[in-house]
Structures are given as structure tokens and as C-alpha cells.
Amino acid sequence: MSDTPMTRRDWLLSDQPASRNQARLGQFYRTWLAFRSNTLAMVGLVIIGVLVLTAILAPLIAPYDPLIGGDLRTERLLSPSLSHLMGTDEQARDIFSRLVWGSQITLVVVALVAVIATPLGILVGTVAGYFGGWVDTVLMRVTDIFLAFPRLVLALAFVAALGPGIQNAIIAIAITSWPPYARLARAETLTIRESDFINAARLQGASSARIIWGHVVPLCTSSIIIRVTLDMAGIILTAAGLGFLGLGAQPPQPEWGAMIASGRRFLIDQWWVATMPGLAIFVVSLGFNFLGDGLRDVLDPKGDR
Amino acid sequence: MSDTLLSVENLRVTYPTRKGPAEVVRGVSFTLGRERLAIVGESGSGKSQTGRAILGLTPKPGIVTADKLSFDGIDLRGAKPRQWRALRGARMSMVMQDPKFSLNPVMTVGAQIMEALAFHGRSSRAEKRDRALAMLEAVQIRDPKRVFDAYPHEISGGMGQRVMIAMMLVAEPDLMIADEPTSALDVTVQVEVLRILDQLVSEKGMGLVFISHDLRLVSTFCDRVLVMYAGRVVEELKASELHRAQHPYTRGLISCLPEIDTDVRPLPTLDRDASWAL
Amino acid sequence: MGLLDVINLDVIFGEAPQQVHAVKGVSFSVREGESYGIVGESGSGKSTVLRAICGLAPVSGGAIELGGREVVSPRGRDFYKTVQMVFQDPYASLHPRHTIDRVLAEPLAIQGFDNREERIERALSDVGLGPGFRFRFPHQLSGGQRQRVAVARALILEPKVLLLDEPTSALDASIQAEVLNLLDRLRAERGLTYVMVSHDLAVVAHMCDRLLVMQHGRAVEELTRDALRARTATTDYTRQLLAASEGYKPAEPK
Numbered sequence: 001m002s003d004t005p006m007t008r009r010d011w012l013l014s015d016q017p018a019s020r021n022q023a024r025l026g027q028f029y030r031t032w033l034a035f036r037s038n039t040l041a042m043v044g045l046v047i048i049g050v051l052v053l054t055a056i057l058a059p060l061i062a063p064y065d066p067l068i069g070g071d072l073r074t075e076r077l078l079s080p081s082l083s084h085l086m087g088t089d090e091q092a093r094d095i096f097s098r099l100v101w102g103s104q105i106t107l108v109v110v111a112l113v114a115v116i117a118t119p120l121g122i123l124v125g126t127v128a129g130y131f132g133g134w135v136d137t138v139l140m141r142v143t144d145i146f147l148a149f150p151r152l153v154l155a156l157a158f159v160a161a162l163g164p165g166i167q168n169a170i171i172a173i174a175i176t177s178w179p180p181y182a183r184l185a186r187a188e189t190l191t192i193r194e195s196d197f198i199n200a201a202r203l204q205g206a207s208s209a210r211i212i213w214g215h216v217v218p219l220c221t222s223s224i225i226i227r228v229t230l231d232m233a234g235i236i237l238t239a240a241g242l243g244f245l246g247l248g249a250q251p252p253q254p255e256w257g258a259m260i261a262s263g264r265r266f267l268i269d270q271w272w273v274a275t276m277p278g279l280a281i282f283v284v285s286l287g288f289n290f291l292g293d294g295l296r297d298v299l300d301p302k303g304d305r
Numbered sequence: 306m307s308d309t310l311l312s313v314e315n316l317r318v319t320y321p322t323r324k325g326p327a328e329v330v331r332g333v334s335f336t337l338g339r340e341r342l343a344i345v346g347e348s349g350s351g352k353s354q355t356g357r358a359i360l361g362l363t364p365k366p367g368i369v370t371a372d373k374l375s376f377d378g379i380d381l382r383g384a385k386p387r388q389w390r391a392l393r394g395a396r397m398s399m400v401m402q403d404p405k406f407s408l409n410p411v412m413t414v415g416a417q418i419m420e421a422l423a424f425h426g427r428s429s430r431a432e433k434r435d436r437a438l439a440m441l442e443a444v445q446i447r448d449p450k451r452v453f454d455a456y457p458h459e460i461s462g463g464m465g466q467r468v469m470i471a472m473m474l475v476a477e478p479d480l481m482i483a484d485e486p487t488s489a490l491d492v493t494v495q496v497e498v499l500r501i502l503d504q505l506v507s508e509k510g511m512g513l514v515f516i517s518h519d520l521r522l523v524s525t526f527c528d529r530v531l532v533m534y535a536g537r538v539v540e541e542l543k544a545s546e547l548h549r550a551q552h553p554y555t556r557g558l559i560s561c562l563p564e565i566d567t568d569v570r571p572l573p574t575l576d577r578d579a580s581w582a583l
Numbered sequence: 584m585g586l587l588d589v590i591n592l593d594v595i596f597g598e599a600p601q602q603v604h605a606v607k608g609v610s611f612s613v614r615e616g617e618s619y620g621i622v623g624e625s626g627s628g629k630s631t632v633l634r635a636i637c638g639l640a641p642v643s644g645g646a647i648e649l650g651g652r653e654v655v656s657p658r659g660r661d662f663y664k665t666v667q668m669v670f671q672d673p674y675a676s677l678h679p680r681h682t683i684d685r686v687l688a689e690p691l692a693i694q695g696f697d698n699r700e701e702r703i704e705r706a707l708s709d710v711g712l713g714p715g716f717r718f719r720f721p722h723q724l725s726g727g728q729r730q731r732v733a734v735a736r737a738l739i740l741e742p743k744v745l746l747l748d749e750p751t752s753a754l755d756a757s758i759q760a761e762v763l764n765l766l767d768r769l770r771a772e773r774g775l776t777y778v779m780v781s782h783d784l785a786v787v788a789h790m791c792d793r794l795l796v797m798q799h800g801r802a803v804e805e806l807t808r809d810a811l812r813a814r815t816a817t818t819d820y821t822r823q824l825l826a827a828s829e830g831y832k833p834a835e836p837k
């Protein structure tokens with residue numbers, strides 16, 4: 001462009017990108033700049049980042065084994081100290097180590113629910129919204145049926161039928177969490193469906209599948225991502241709730257909800273046993289909420305210029 | 306045009322952006338008597354921002370500064386919300402481009418017009434109703450009683466625009482700022498709306514600021530024309546003398562319009578000179 | 584018989600109780616290489632006629648013939664190689680998340696054209712946009728530039744007929760002149776046939792050889808450009824439109 005050397009930032013923010021990739025990266029960088037200026041969103045991102053790192057590096061971070069405790073005579077229910085940062089539980093296991101390993105379970109729950117529920121919701125919603133008519137009626141009535149099940153009750157029924165365990169809990173949560181995304185995607189699709197750029201695509205002879213996948217879905221995803229992120233806190237709480245009821249992860253797995261359940265017997269005298277996993281759930285839920293709010297500010301198409 | 310209703314000196318509107326403050330109105334000055342003044346320009350020229358700034362309606366985070374901004378002797382700079390409430394609606398009002406977004410969808414037309422009278426003296430409900438009905442009739446609505454009780458979605462766009470105008474005029478303001486009041490209307494309705502505005506200026510002595518992009522309309526409807534470009538007034542002239550415009554921008558704007566009777570091909574286009582924006 | 588014939592066209596939207604009869608028995612014929620205008624106010628059904636031609640609105644009665652053969656619904660893929668459309672609002676007709684490159688590449692991919700790189704570059708230069716625009720997003724373009732992209736997108740499939748739905752009404756006057764000149768030039772270069780809809784008589788008079796005036800879904804009258812200039816309009820409505828296009832006249836004293 002000029003004889004002064006271009007910095008990477010200039011290259012990314014260029015008004016005249018010279019290639020597909022530069023355009024895409026530039027767009028991404030602009031979104032990142034907007035996101036970065038949002039303090040709360042950054043706090044959320046840092047919390048989630050720490051969660052992911054903790055889960056990956058659990059074997060390195062955790063000082064003790066999460067499942068096998070120490071000496072039951074001398075190391076039960078120790079209060080927080082330098083050797084046990086968050087104390088120990090009734091089986092003389094280090095609570096900090098259990099929390100660190102438990103982050104893996106939390107992350108798996110969150111990731112699997114997102115991977116199952118989000119695409120399902122988007123697919124059902126966009127197809128229903130785009131075609132309208134009887135397709136819409138059938139798909140949305142099915143959605144209503146799923147929406148009518150209370151999440152916890154369905155999960156209970158599922159677990160009762162298939163046996164307790166974290167996989168069944170995840171399936172139960174995923175099955176009950178896609179309908180709101182389908183509704184959202186449908187509403188977005190209805191506003192997009194009649195716009196002129198969709199008409200223009202029709203006039204090029206584009207097939208319905210091409211229009212839905214290439215034109216409608218990209219515009220729906222941002223609001224769905226925001227919604228999923230904001231729902232994550234609820235999903236973590238549901239998973240923890242199932243664990244608390246003894247229907248999610250089974251002992252001795254270090255699932256946060258189950259840890260609270262076992263710690264509640266000692267709540268008065270050994271408060272840390274139940275409080276530490278409670279704090280972990282609280283912080284991670286808060287992180288997802290901050291992140292979701294930040295994403296809303298950045299991705300909301302109404303804010304686009 | 307002796308008595309000055311509105312006087313504006315060095316009006317500036319600034320918006321903070323990521324790349325530093327952006328000035329969208331850069332030192333606009335004019336005075337308005339009881340006349341029809343047009344502000345003409347293309348999108349982004351700052352014409353609408355000028356109109357909004359006068360009424361204190363600059364959206365956040367915009368900042369308005371001026372050496373002088375006075376309406377009938379009242380200094381509008383730094384006016385308190387209470388002062389604005391007393392002025393807006395009662396003494397100065399604004400008609401926007403699209404009536405659909407300016408009428409409250411859950412209130413009947415009549416209730417909205419009567420609300421415009423709320424700050425206007427202590428007249429009884431029946432009196433207010435009579436005035437509202439009379440105003441609807443004045444804006445050429447054939448069945449004022451039906452429209453009075455209708456909700457905005459029950460009336461057509463052209464009628465909505467006339468209702469808006471009725472609402473703005475019922476309090477008989479001294480100053481009216483009309484931002485493209487007719488561009489959403491069909492030509493036949495457009496003529497009626499212009500006629501009402503015309504009457505108010507010539508019979509009631511209202512001052513009208515008519516913001517428009519349509520030079521042809523402005524040249525036949527208004528008394529004076531301010532031509533804005535990039536936030537500045539580049540030329541001010543009598544509407545009847547528009548064809549004698551000096552500034553190349555004004556001349557370009559006039560000549561690039563296609564005409565029914567002449568066949569200029571290709572149409573002259575505007576070569577924007579960087580010096581115009583200085 | 585012309586290249587494009589609209590015969591007694593009816594367009595009805597919706598079901599019985601809330602039916603809207605948007606177009607009522609409109610007929611006209613457009614010859615190859617001609618530029619034909621449709622003028623009317625909002626709600627006159629002028630845009631609906633265009634949408635019915637390209638299949639975006641239902642043909643409830645009558646017929647549309649292209650080259651003497653009736654077009655069927657739904658339109659085949661080949662129909663769109665012959666007929667393309669430019670929409671009114673350039674801010675709404677480009678996908679906000681697609682680069683210009685993608686906007687232009689997609690029709691080529693759908694219709695299976697070869698030499699895509701070359702065609703995209705030529706399409707951009709044909710509408711007066713340099714290669715620097717190719718990888719931009721619509722929000723990085725002005726209204727006039729967007730409308731140029733929309734014209735490029737319509738012409739990249741090398742159609743014979745271009746339907747223009749108020750192509751300049753969302754643009755500033757100076758930009759309107761540029762786009763009209765562009766459309767004029769492209770028609771002369773490629774022998775295109777235009778059907779142009781507008782509410783602005785002056786624009787249609789400038790662009791079109793013949794024009795149809797519509798009101799409330801019906802055709803009011805058909806005029807040539809010369810007849811319009813000679814003010815030989817036969818209906819009151821056309822005369823009203825003509826008067827309004829000349830600006831405001833103070834009321835005559837009653």
C-alpha cells in the first residue's frame with residue numbers, strides 16, 4: 001500500500017483485503033477488538049480459560065490423587081492449610097485435587113451438551129422457519145413436546161431407565177435443552193427468510209439446502225451462541241443437581257455436585273467440604289454468564305454497522 | 306422576515322468513535338424567521354443531525370456545542386430536561402421521516418394527539434378532544450372520528466404521517482422541524498401535507514425548517530435554502546435563485562437529476578473536490 | 584410478440600378472508616433490447632409484477648411468456664441464466680456476512696460456470712469497482728458501491744433480461760446519476776433488455792423507451808417517452824403524477 005512497512009494490525013484492519021483469508025481474519029480481529037474492550041466479558045473469558053487449562057493440566061496441577069485418600073485416622077476433614085489448600089474430606093482426600101479433576105467432568109458435560117443440542121436446535125429451527133407450512137407445524141409441535149418436559153424430571157426418568165451415570169445425565173440434559181435453540185433459530189429465520197439477499201440467492205437458482213446452510217445459518221449462529229453460553233451456567237447447575245441427587249456422576253468420581261452432596265453432612269463443623277465445590281460451580285457459572293453477555297454485545301447483529 | 310425565531314451560531318455535533326471524535330456537524334450558523342427554510346444535502350451531510358441538535362434530540366453519546374443556540378430569546382444550550390419538556394411539543398416540534406416508528410402502537414391516535422396537549426394550558430378533556438378532532442380534519446383526514454379511536458396499525462402510512470403532523474401541530478408550535486416529512490408518502494398525499502405546512506407558515510406565522518434531499522421540491526416549496534456538505538453549509542441562497550447557485554456542489558446536485566424533457570446522456574456526475582469538505 | 588410478454592397477469596396473496604389482490608389483469612410486451620418502465624406509487628403493484636416475472640410472487644392468473652414460451656412455476660435453473668433482478672435496497676440485498684467475492688462466486692458455482700476467477704474480476708471492473716473491493720464485506724462499502732455489486736451479481740450470469748426494482752431510490756441524487764449511467768452503458772454494450780420499476784417519472788423517462796403507469800394494481804395507461812414529453816397523457820392520474828414530479832405549486836385561491 002505505501003512504503004512504510006505494514007504492521008500486522010494494519011494488515012488485519014485493512015479496508016482492502018487482498019485475499020479471502022485476510023478478509024476473514026480481519027473480520028475476526030475486529031470482533032476480538034470489540035470483545036476485548038468489554039471488561040466483564042474478558043473476566044468471563046479468563047475464568048473459562050482457566051477452567052479449560054485446569055482440566056487439561058489436571059495431572060500436573062493436582063497435588064494428590066483425587067480418588068484415593070490419605071490416612072483415615074489422621075487426615076480426615078482437615079481444615080484448609082498449606083499442605084491441603086482447601087482441606088480434606090471425610091475420606092481424607094484433598095479437596096483441591098478433587099476440584100481440579102472435577103473440572104474435567106464439568107467441561108465434558110458442557111462441551112457435549114453444546115455439541116449435541118446446538119446443531120440440533122439450529123437445524124430444526126432453520127428448516128422449520130425457512131419452509132414454513134406443514135414442515136413448520138410438525139417440527140415446532142415436536143419442539144413443544146420436548147419443551148413441555150421439566151428438565152430435571154426427564155433426566156430422572158432417563159437415569160431411572162438407563163441407570164445412573166454421567167453419560168446418561170448428559171444425554172438427558174442435551175435432549176431437554178435444544179428446544180429453546182430451535183425456537184430462537186426459527187424466529188431469526190422468519191425475519192431473514194423474506195429479505196432481499198435470500199431472494200437474490202433464490203434468483204441464482206440456489207437450492208433450499210444451500211440457502212439454509214450458506215445464508216440463513218451463519219446469521220442465526222451468533223444469537224444461538226450467545227444463548228448457549230448464557231445457558232451453560234444452568235446446564236452446569238443441572239449436572240451438579242443430578243450429581244447432588246446421586247443420579248449423575250457416581251462416587252468416587254470428583255463431580256462438583258456430588259461433592260457438595262457428600263459434604264452437606266459436615267456443613268456446620270467442617271464448612272469447607274461443601275463450600276469449596278460450591279464456590280467452583282458459582283465461579284464457573286458466573287464466568288459463562290459474563291462471557292455470554294460480552295458475546296451479546298459484540299455479536300448482536302443489531303449492533304453491526 | 307424581521308423577527309428572528311431561531312438563531313444558531315457555530316453549531317457542532319461530535320460523536321466519539323474508536324478512531325477519535327468524529328464531527329458530523331461542523332460549525333453551522335443560520336437564523337430563522339417566520340419562514341420556510343430548507344436544509345438540503347445528501348446522506349451524511351449532517352442535515353438531520355443539525356435538526357436534532359436544535360431540539361436537543363442528539364442521540365447519546367453525541368455532544369452538541371454552539372456559540373449561540375437560542376429560540377425566541379431562550380438559550381437552549383445546557384437547557385434542563387424540564388425546560389425541554391416545556392418547549393418541545395408546546396412551542397417547538399419535529400416531524401420525522403417514518404411515521405410507523407414515531408407513533409405509539411398501543412395508544413389510540415386520539416389519545417396520542419391529546420397527550421401532545423397535556424403541557425398546553427389547563428383545558429378540559431372535552432376541549433382537548435375537540436381540538437384534536439379539529440386538527441385531524443385540518444390535515445385532510447376524511448373521517449376524523451374513526452381515526453381518533455383507531456390504533457396506528459389500523460391506518461395507512463400516508464394517514465399515519467398526517468396524524469403525526471396533526472400531533473405536532475395541535476399545540477400550534479412556533480417552530481417546526483420537518484425531517485423529510487414527505488419522502489415516505491405518495492405524491493398525491495405529499496401535496497396535501499405540504500399545503501398544510503405552507504398554510505401554517507403563511508397564516509399562523511410558524512417558522513419551518515424543512516430538511517430534505519430533494520432539491521426540486523425544495524426549490525418550489527421553500528423561501529431559502531441552506532446546502533450542506535460534510536457537516537458544513539457550503540452555500541445559502543434564495544430558493545427561487547437555486548439555478549444561479551455558485552458552489553460546484555450545489556450546481557452538481559442540480560444537474561445530476563434526470564429530467565423528463567431533456568435527454569442528457571450520460572448524466573453529469575459529481576466529482577467531489579476534497580476542498581469542499583475543508 | 585416480444586421477448587418478454589406479460590398477459591393478463593393476476594397476483595393474489597394470502598387465503599380467502601384476508602386476500603390481497605395485488606395485481607389485476609396487467610398486460611404488456613417488452614421487445615428484445617428495449618428498456619421498459621413501470622411507474623406508480625407505493626401499493627400500485629409495480630414491484631409485484633417484477634416479482635411475479637421472476638417467481639418471487641405467485642402467478643394467480645394469466646401468463647408470463649419468455650421468448651414465446653410460457654414460463655412454469657417453479658422456475659427452472661436455466662430461467663435465471665436469462666432473467667436476473669436488481670433489488671431496491673442495496674443495504675438489504677447483500678448478505679451482511681459474505682464478502683463481495685463470495686457474493687459473486689456463488690451464482691457461478693450454482694450455475695456451473697468456468698473461468699470463475701476471471702469472470703469475477705471482469706464483473707467488478709465492468710461496474711467500475713477495482714479489484715481492491717473484491718474481498719470487502721458489504722458494511723465496508725457505500726450505498727452506491729453496494730448497488731454496483733448488486734448489478735455485477737445480476738450480470739455475472741450473462742442474462743438477457745434485467746429486472747430493475749427501483750434501483751436508485753435508496754441512493755443520493757449524485758450516486759443515482761452514476762448508477763443510471765452505469766445501467767445505460769451496460770445496456771448499450773451488451774444489448775440487454777430492461778424492465779425498470781420506479782416511482783420517479785423523471786428516472787423512468789430518462790431510462791426507458793416506453794412506460795406503463797400503474798395504480799391500485801391495474802395498468803392505467805401505456806405511453807412512449809415522446810408522448811410523455813409532449814404531455815399527451817390521456818388519464819387524470821398520469822397528469823397528476825406529471826404535475827407532482829415538477830415540484831410544489833401553492834394552492835390556487837379557492
